[in-house]
Structure formats: C-alpha cells, structure tokens
Amino acid sequence: MRGLAAFGSAEMIGRIVRLLTTLVIARQLSPAIVGTAALALSLFELCRVFMNIGAGQRIIAASAAELAATCNSAHRLFWAWSLVVAAVQLLIAAVLALGFGQADAGWMLAAFALVYPFMPGGLVQVHLAMREGRNAGIARTAAIQVVADQLRTAALLLAWPSPWAVVLPKLLTAPVWLVLTRRNRPWAPDAAQGLAPLTGLVRFGGGVLLADALAALRTQADNLIIAATLGPVALGSYYFAFNAGLGIVTALAGAFGTVAFPLLCRADDPVRALRGQLLGGLALFATLIAVQALAAPYYVPILFGAHWAFAAPLVAILCVAGIGQLVAVIAANWLRANGASARDALRSLWVCAAALGGLWIGAQSGSITAAATGLVAGTLVASLITLITILRPALASPHQEQPA
Structure with a gap:
C-alpha cells in the first residue's frame, strides 16, 4: 500500500x-x-x-x-x-x-x-x-x-x-x-x-510484447479512428476531453499494476493476493470514477473555460472506461505472474477488438459522444468476459488452480 x-x-x-x-x-x-x-x-x-x-x-x-x-x-x-x-x-x-x-x-x-x-x-x-x-x-x-x-x-x-x-x-x-x-x-x-539464453527472454517477451502492443493500440488507436472518421478538429476536441477526464484514471491504473505485479509474484498465496488486489482496486477506483464523472459538469467549465462546457458529458463518459483499464491491468499481472504471457496476448486481442469496435460503431453516427459511448460499452463488455474467464479464482475459492 x-x-x-x-x-x-x-x-x-x-x-x-x-x-x-x-x-x-x-x-x-x-x-x-x-x-x-x-x-x-x-x-x-x-x-x-x-x-x-x-x-x-x-x-x-x-x-x-x-x-x-x-x-x-x-x-x-x-x-x-x-x-x-x-x-x-x-x-x-x-x-x-x-x-x-x-x-x-x-x-x-x-x-x-x-x-x-x-x-x-x-x-x-x-x-x-x-x-x-x-x-x-x-x-x-x-x-x-x-x-x-x-x-x-x-x-x-x-x-x-x-x-x-x-x-x-x-x-x-x-x-x-x-x-x-x-x-x-x-x-x-x-x-x-x-x-x-536470449531464447528464454524472447519466448517470454513475445507474448508480453503482443499484449502490450494491443493494449497500446486500444488506448491510442481511438485517436486514429476519430481522426479518420470525424476529422482532425474532432480529434482535437476528443484529445482534450480524454486528457481532462480519463487521463487520471489511466495513470492510477498503471501505477496500481506496477506496484501489484511484484507483490503477486512474491505472494505465498497468489489467489488470495489476487482477490485482495481485485476487490480493493475495484472499490477504490469505482469511488474515484463516480466522483470524477459526477463533478465533470462543474470542473470542466471552471478549469478550461465556458467554451469547453460542451465536453463535460464526454469527460464523464470516458471516466467509466477506467474500470475496464483496472480489470485489464490486474488480469495481465495475474497471467504474467503465472507465465501465461501467450494467454495474456489473447486477452488483450479481444479487449482491443471490443473497445475499438465499439468506438468505430459509435463514430459512424458522426458524434464524438456516441463514439466515446461505444468505446466504454465495448470496454465494459470485455471486462465482464475477463472477470468470468480469467479472474474467476479471485471471485470464487482461493484454492482453485492457477492458470497454466
């Protein structure tokens, strides 16, 4: 802590x-x-x-x-x-x-x-x-x-x-x-x-690289999709809203994962450690996200000027995607701590596909808000699947077998 x-x-x-x-x-x-x-x-x-x-x-x-x-x-x-x-x-x-x-x-x-x-x-x-x-x-x-x-x-x-x-x-x-x-x-x-032996580093690194590349694609390709479908002006507005909203949650999720991974590797009871990290992290981040989203209509015009007040709903929507980022970080740590980097890469693949697919579908309406809503919806669906398929040990018995 x-x-x-x-x-x-x-x-x-x-x-x-x-x-x-x-x-x-x-x-x-x-x-x-x-x-x-x-x-x-x-x-x-x-x-x-x-x-x-x-x-x-x-x-x-x-x-x-x-x-x-x-x-x-x-x-x-x-x-x-x-x-x-x-x-x-x-x-x-x-x-x-x-x-x-x-x-x-x-x-x-x-x-x-x-x-x-x-x-x-x-x-x-x-x-x-x-x-x-x-x-x-x-x-x-x-x-x-x-x-x-x-x-x-x-x-x-x-x-x-x-x-x-x-x-x-x-x-x-x-x-x-x-x-x-x-x-x-x-x-x-x-x-x-x-x-x-370099073969050991490369073999382990291949899955980690693919997983991290897909995670980066999910967090950066939204800008590319917005630019391609809605234009550079819309990208400028979206980029502002992202940094004003989701940026703080993203940073804290990354910090959480950095600290949690060594603790998970050294834990005598990894499943118990996973449960504590998942439940504690969700409680902490859900509270933070709720406060930030509800306060967006107030702090956006005050901090950035009344001409940015239109972006407050967009900021609030993007905050919710932070839950998905936390779940993704915890799942990646769990799989990597157990040497399942290839499975982590597969997880990142469908998380990326769900998030960007939702964003692209929403962007077809021509609305930045609809695009952001699609991104959040895809992220939350992927998070639910992650909880069911990968993080089930943390939600069930601490004696369940770890992933191979």
Missing part, C-alpha cells in the same frame, strides 16, 4: 500539472492544431510500446541465481531492440509525411525517435528497482519527468503557440529520466556472471 501511495501521489502531482497544461493548450491552440500534435503523439506511443519486449518482466520474476545473467542479456537486448524500433518509427514518419500529406505530424514523429537512445541505459535499473520495491524512487522519477515536461510545454505554448511546443519538451525530459533512474538503482553489467 505504501508503494501504491507513492505512485498515486506522483500520478496525482503529474495529473494536476497536466491539467494546468491542458488548460493552456485549450486556450492557446485550436482543435485542429491540437489534433495534429495528438496524431504524432499517438503514433509515437504505438511505436514506443514495442520496447516492452518482456525482458523487464523476466528481471522482476527471475530467481536470485539467474538474476545477474538475466540482467546482462536484457541489457544487450534493450540496446539492439531500441535501434530497431527507432528505425521503424522513422519509416512510419516518412510514410505519414509523404503518403498522407501530414508533413507536420511526420516531422514530429521523426523527432520523437531521438528518445530511444536514452532508454536502454536505464531499463535494467528501473526493473531492478521494481523487483526490490523501490517504489518511492520510481514514483519520484516519474513525477519529476512529468512535471518538467508539462511546465516546459506550458511555457513554450505561451511563447510559441505551435504543436511543436507539445512535442519538444518530451524530448528534453528523456535525459532527466535516465539520470534519475540510474541514481535510484545503480547497476552495471557483470561479465563474470555470463549471459542468460
């Missing part, structure tokens, strides 16, 4: 600063310009998820005897893979600019590739910190990174109302993350310990 409190505090600080930045964005940029930046950011997040190749989870779950060799191999894998992901992102940026006439978004996406050289130097360290429960340091790093990013964004927007004012600060915070992560948990390769 102390770990969740640390992450929760960091996320709350980050969300407060993000809300202030969103306020500046709403007042300084038109929906069309916001939509251009949102398109580049969404594609970047989809590319960046391919860095999650499962090696970090292997570090957390490895035995003490395997740890040093696993870290050595993971470090090499992170470096090689980061170059591959950067190259793929540059290719996508070229296609976006030359093939779809989105030159500004293409250049922004290409600039985001500069983030990847900073990542391998800290990925082993951050997963070792997770393994050892150094949650306060991880949360502090995340908070500093977010605050620095958002304050720079707000300052740039006031001086230079451009979508680049949203992009450039994210590049400048990558070195900050690297320095703070290495200070929180120092580590260096130990050649004397040898290397763990």
Whole structure:
C-alpha cells in the first residue's frame, strides 16, 4: 500500500500539472492544431510500446541465481531492440509525411525517435528497482519527468503557440529520466556472471510484447479512428476531453499494476493476493470514477473555460472506461505472474477488438459522444468476459488452480 501511495501521489502531482497544461493548450491552440500534435503523439506511443519486449518482466520474476545473467542479456537486448524500433518509427514518419500529406505530424514523429537512445541505459535499473520495491524512487522519477515536461510545454505554448511546443519538451525530459533512474538503482553489467539464453527472454517477451502492443493500440488507436472518421478538429476536441477526464484514471491504473505485479509474484498465496488486489482496486477506483464523472459538469467549465462546457458529458463518459483499464491491468499481472504471457496476448486481442469496435460503431453516427459511448460499452463488455474467464479464482475459492 505504501508503494501504491507513492505512485498515486506522483500520478496525482503529474495529473494536476497536466491539467494546468491542458488548460493552456485549450486556450492557446485550436482543435485542429491540437489534433495534429495528438496524431504524432499517438503514433509515437504505438511505436514506443514495442520496447516492452518482456525482458523487464523476466528481471522482476527471475530467481536470485539467474538474476545477474538475466540482467546482462536484457541489457544487450534493450540496446539492439531500441535501434530497431527507432528505425521503424522513422519509416512510419516518412510514410505519414509523404503518403498522407501530414508533413507536420511526420516531422514530429521523426523527432520523437531521438528518445530511444536514452532508454536502454536505464531499463535494467528501473526493473531492478521494481523487483526490490523501490517504489518511492520510481514514483519520484516519474513525477519529476512529468512535471518538467508539462511546465516546459506550458511555457513554450505561451511563447510559441505551435504543436511543436507539445512535442519538444518530451524530448528534453528523456535525459532527466535516465539520470534519475540510474541514481535510484545503480547497476552495471557483470561479465563474470555470463549471459542468460536470449531464447528464454524472447519466448517470454513475445507474448508480453503482443499484449502490450494491443493494449497500446486500444488506448491510442481511438485517436486514429476519430481522426479518420470525424476529422482532425474532432480529434482535437476528443484529445482534450480524454486528457481532462480519463487521463487520471489511466495513470492510477498503471501505477496500481506496477506496484501489484511484484507483490503477486512474491505472494505465498497468489489467489488470495489476487482477490485482495481485485476487490480493493475495484472499490477504490469505482469511488474515484463516480466522483470524477459526477463533478465533470462543474470542473470542466471552471478549469478550461465556458467554451469547453460542451465536453463535460464526454469527460464523464470516458471516466467509466477506467474500470475496464483496472480489470485489464490486474488480469495481465495475474497471467504474467503465472507465465501465461501467450494467454495474456489473447486477452488483450479481444479487449482491443471490443473497445475499438465499439468506438468505430459509435463514430459512424458522426458524434464524438456516441463514439466515446461505444468505446466504454465495448470496454465494459470485455471486462465482464475477463472477470468470468480469467479472474474467476479471485471471485470464487482461493484454492482453485492457477492458470497454466
């Protein structure tokens, strides 16, 4: 719980600063310009998820005897893979600019590739910190990174109302993350310990990568669908509403999952631990979501201006999808803790299909509100299926067999 409190505090600080930045964005940029930046950011997040190749989870779950060799191999894998992901992102940026006439978004996406050289130097360290429960340091790093990013964004927007004012600060915070992560948990390769077989990392990582890619697709492809069906202006409005509403729930669900996974791996009674995480998480998040949704008609016009009051119902609707995100995080942790990464990938596949299918159906009406309602409906249906098919042990007997 102390770990969740640390992450929760960091996320709350980050969300407060993000809300202030969103306020500046709403007042300084038109929906069309916001939509251009949102398109580049969404594609970047989809590319960046391919860095999650499962090696970090292997570090957390490895035995003490395997740890040093696993870290050595993971470090090499992170470096090689980061170059591959950067190259793929540059290719996508070229296609976006030359093939779809989105030159500004293409250049922004290409600039985001500069983030990847900073990542391998800290990925082993951050997963070792997770393994050892150094949650306060991880949360502090995340908070500093977010605050620095958002304050720079707000300052740039006031001086230079451009979508680049949203992009450039994210590049400048990558070195900050690297320095703070290495200070929180120092580590260096130990050649004397040898290397763990890469086949084990890749085999485990394949399912994790697919699951995380599908989860990222579910959280980012909504922007792409809105842009394709309703246009960039609608995307700007939707992106604003998403960050003003669902963003805080998404951040807290991610923090919950980060803290809960090591506890689940180390639990003497995993089913009992799963039950506590599921029931406790649902109680906490349902309360938070209810308060946030009911208060949307009041805080949206106050914080962002009366001209954004029309987005309050959209904010309230999107909040409800947070329940589905929490269930997805808990299910992913449960399956990965039991080595069922392939099953986790399958789960993410139909969760993604349900959420995006609902969004696409709703978007055919030409209404952003209908699109958001479809997204939430699809997410809740997928969550119900997840509870029945994967998380049943937490709702029934603690002695039921764990998933294989």
